[in-house]
Amino acid sequence: MTVLKDQSKAGAGRTIISIDAMGGDKGPAAVVAGISHSAKINPNIGFILHGPKAKLEKLVDRRKNLAGRCEIRDATDIVSMEDKPAQVMRSGRDTSMWSAIESVRSGEATVCVSCGNTGALMALSILRLRKLSGIYRPAIAVMWPSRNPQGLNIMLDGGADIRADAKDLMQYALMGTSYARNGFGIERPRIGLLNVGTEEHKGRSELKEAYDLISANARRAEFEFVGFVEGRDIPGNVCDVIVTDGFTGNVALKTGEGIASLISDLLKEAFKYSPLSRLASVLAYTSLQRLKKRVDPRRSNGGVFLGLNGTVVKSHGAADATGVSAAVKLAYELAETGFTEKLAARVASAAPLDQDDPSEAKSDGETQ
Amino acid sequence: MTVLKDQSKAGAGRTIISIDAMGGDKGPAAVVAGISHSAKINPNIGFILHGPKAKLEKLVDRRKNLAGRCEIRDATDIVSMEDKPAQVMRSGRDTSMWSAIESVRSGEATVCVSCGNTGALMALSILRLRKLSGIYRPAIAVMWPSRNPQGLNIMLDGGADIRADAKDLMQYALMGTSYARNGFGIERPRIGLLNVGTEEHKGRSELKEAYDLISANARRAEFEFVGFVEGRDIPGNVCDVIVTDGFTGNVALKTGEGIASLISDLLKEAFKYSPLSRLASVLAYTSLQRLKKRVDPRRSNGGVFLGLNGTVVKSHGAADATGVSAAVKLAYELAETGFTEKLAARVASAAPLDQDDPSEAKSDGETQ
Numbered sequence: 193m194t195v196l197k198d199q200s201k202a203g204a205g206r207t208i209i210s211i212d213a214m215g216g217d218k219g220p221a222a223v224v225a226g227i228s229h230s231a232k233i234n235p236n237i238g239f240i241l242h243g244p245k246a247k248l249e250k251l252v253d254r255r256k257n258l259a260g261r262c263e264i265r266d267a268t269d270i271v272s273m274e275d276k277p278a279q280v281m282r283s284g285r286d287t288s289m290w291s292a293i294e295s296v297r298s299g300e301a302t303v304c305v306s307c308g309n310t311g312a313l314m315a316l317s318i319l320r321l322r323k324l325s326g327i328y329r330p331a332i333a334v335m336w337p338s339r340n341p342q343g344l345n346i347m348l349d350g351g352a353d354i355r356a357d358a359k360d361l362m363q364y365a366l367m368g369t370s371y372a373r374n375g376f377g378i379e380r381p382r383i384g385l386l387n388v389g390t391e392e393h394k395g396r397s398e399l400k401e402a403y404d405l406i407s408a409n410a411r412r413a414e415f416e417f418v419g420f421v422e423g424r425d426i427p428g429n430v431c432d433v434i435v436t437d438g439f440t441g442n443v444a445l446k447t448g449e450g451i452a453s454l455i456s457d458l459l460k461e462a463f464k465y466s467p468l469s470r471l472a473s474v475l476a477y478t479s480l481q482r483l484k485k486r487v488d489p490r491r492s493n494g495g496v497f498l499g500l501n502g503t504v505v506k507s508h509g510a511a512d513a514t515g516v517s518a519a520v521k522l523a524y525e526l527a528e529t530g531f532t533e534k535l536a537a538r539v540a541s542a543a544p545l546d547q548d549d550p551s552e553a554k555s556d557g558e559t560q
Numbered sequence: 561m562t563v564l565k566d567q568s569k570a571g572a573g574r575t576i577i578s579i580d581a582m583g584g585d586k587g588p589a590a591v592v593a594g595i596s597h598s599a600k601i602n603p604n605i606g607f608i609l610h611g612p613k614a615k616l617e618k619l620v621d622r623r624k625n626l627a628g629r630c631e632i633r634d635a636t637d638i639v640s641m642e643d644k645p646a647q648v649m650r651s652g653r654d655t656s657m658w659s660a661i662e663s664v665r666s667g668e669a670t671v672c673v674s675c676g677n678t679g680a681l682m683a684l685s686i687l688r689l690r691k692l693s694g695i696y697r698p699a700i701a702v703m704w705p706s707r708n709p710q711g712l713n714i715m716l717d718g719g720a721d722i723r724a725d726a727k728d729l730m731q732y733a734l735m736g737t738s739y740a741r742n743g744f745g746i747e748r749p750r751i752g753l754l755n756v757g758t759e760e761h762k763g764r765s766e767l768k769e770a771y772d773l774i775s776a777n778a779r780r781a782e783f784e785f786v787g788f789v790e791g792r793d794i795p796g797n798v799c800d801v802i803v804t805d806g807f808t809g810n811v812a813l814k815t816g817e818g819i820a821s822l823i824s825d826l827l828k829e830a831f832k833y834s835p836l837s838r839l840a841s842v843l844a845y846t847s848l849q850r851l852k853k854r855v856d857p858r859r860s861n862g863g864v865f866l867g868l869n870g871t872v873v874k875s876h877g878a879a880d881a882t883g884v885s886a887a888v889k890l891a892y893e894l895a896e897t898g899f900t901e902k903l904a905a906r907v908a909s910a911a912p913l914d915q916d917d918p919s920e921a922k923s924d925g926e927t928q
Contacts (some may be wrong), residue, residue, distance in 0.1 A: 388806070388811065422811075422814045424815065442756040452819055454705065457707075462847035468846075472842075472843035483830040
């Protein structure tokens with residue numbers, strides 16, 4: 193799959209992103225507002241928008257800057273947050289989610305963006321796009337605000353699969369390396385394996401096995417393995433990529449969101465407390481907005497599904513226009529760098545890494 | 561074990577807390593400053609302080625309010641943060657940590673407080689105090705700032721054991737119930753089982769089994785089971801006690817600390833940014849201090865080891881005087897309410913709960 197241009201009514205010379213208009217908590221209006229914002233900023237994006245045609249036409253027609261840049265594909269059915277993945281796989285053919293993935297499968301669009309049900313989106317993505325050769329468990333890579341120069345760290349798996357064995361965790365390290373290199377421009381990303389302590393003797397047995405496997409492959413796959421890291425290192429600066437299973441990753445992600453949201457609410461309360469503190473909040477407004485922007489999950493919005501023949505960006509279910517626009521920006525950047533192909537090449541070149549004699553395999557020298 | 565008074569040189573009529581003076585990152589001076597602060601506030605506490613006698617005498621003599629309320633027990637050796645639990649169990653007899661636990665074992669003190677190496681402290685506590693009858697895995701209960709009226713939630717296991725099967729998780733629910741009842745005065749605590757989603761079909765198989773086991777015992781054990789909860793509910797208000805295995809709990813705890821510390825540092829930066837924001841930080845000082853107090857881990861300092869014949873409070877390794885004093889306050893409250901005995905009675909009465917016919921067992925009606 194390459195970056196396709198001139199392929200649809202969404203406009204000549206543009207990178208086409210496939211958008212699932214439905215399934216987010218805030219409905220299609222927020223999605224259309226988000227892509228409109230992206231279209232305004234970036235003249236090189238075009239969209240294929242999936243959902244109920246009449247409804248979407250009304251919303252798109254109101255946005256002048258989407259004229260000639262957004263093709264609508266009618267899809268009458270919607271995947272709800274409550275739908276079970278297995279059920280959607282059986283009878284989801286008419287949903288906007290299915291249709292949005294189909295545009296990537298057919299090659300009309302390079303990347304798909306959806307705010308919908310994560311489990312269903314992953315199940316349909318695996319069903320329609322298929323896993324990359326050599327990948328047993330695809331993963332969701334998510335961004336964290338961090339103390340690193342790039343301001344963000346990558347963690348995977350954020351919740352695609354509740355299990356991961358040592359080999360899966362090694363593949364997460366490879367995929368995370370590729371993502372950090374293409375997404376952040378870090379030549380030699382530092383990889384950490386999440387555990388309850390940094391000592392080598394600690395933790396579950398599959399983690400010790402993964403430690404050895406990742407360690408053995410660090411040099412050839414051109415990442416630096418910093419060894420075991422702890423929960424506090426996820427937003428820290430000792431590594432750029434944190435590798436863990438999807439159960440632990442999902443709990444960590446939601447815990448971080450919960451704490452950030454509690455502190456934010458308490459901060460608002462604190463500033464309302466007295467006339468003096470209300471005045472302070474006015475004076476500190478700009479500084480506080482900068483802080484908010486730095487830790488705002490909407491700005492780093494977009495979990496990326498890795499390990500498939502095609503790239504899917506999962507936006508937060510509660511994403512508003514700002515969140516959708518951030519996910520579109522990420523999708524565009526991944527499309528432009530040819531991320532899908534580079535990741536596939538990285539995984540393919542690494543396939544013999546866990547064999548008995550890895551010294552036989554050759555690296556093709558390309559940055560993946 | 562009951563609350564012992566008049567048993568030592570630490571003073572007549574006082575509740576005696578055994579203190580490991582060594583092993584914290586900030587050394588014995590911070591520990592002595594912390595207990596001195598506690599002694600000032602609460603005239604009913606006495607201390608047995610364990611560590612190198614000459615060194616401790618100097619520190620204690622400088623604090624007038626510790627005169628006649630602090631007995632020193634000489635212990636020449638120290639457990640370092642790097643020492644492995646197995647090694648400490650073999651050759652830790654002369655350490656201040658061993659000596660501090662011994663005071664609880666002998667009944668001289670009701671509760672032990674240590675800032676030292678968690679793994680070693682748990683190993684020595686199990687070795688010397690022994691597990692409560694019927695408990696397979698003791699747990700560390702930790703406090704989280706939360707949206708609940710009590711301002712804090714309890715999570716267990718915070719990292720005593722990286723594994724927990726369904727029966728262990730059920731016992732954590734019982735122990736957490738007892739702790740919430742005695743620590744927060746909540747008559748019928750709400751228990752949540754940590755998972756990656758709130759739907760019953762989600763998550764690992766041992767969690768489904770634990771779900772059924774906890775659910776079946778909720779009525780008799782007088783807690784409310786709210787079912788599966790997610791990471792964001794740990795600092796939330798849907799439950800008072802969050803049950804999980806020690807691996808997941810430890811990752812969540814350290815992730816929460818990491819995010820809170822990142823936000824706190826970014827907030828400080830934001831307030832330094834411009835003359836206006838510096839003025840704002842002065843005006844908002846009181847409000848911000850109140851916020852800091854609310855989420856400060858030093859204020860809710862103290863993980864409690866549950867499931868042993870005796871109560872051990874693990875203070876944060878980096879605890880300063882404020883942190884040590886908070887841990888002493890918690891230790892005193894647990895001693896005063898006869899927590900150890902009530903927890904033991906709760907576990908004993910619940911022992912038949914997971915048998916085939918639980919309806920045969922009788923509750924003794926006491927609040928445990």
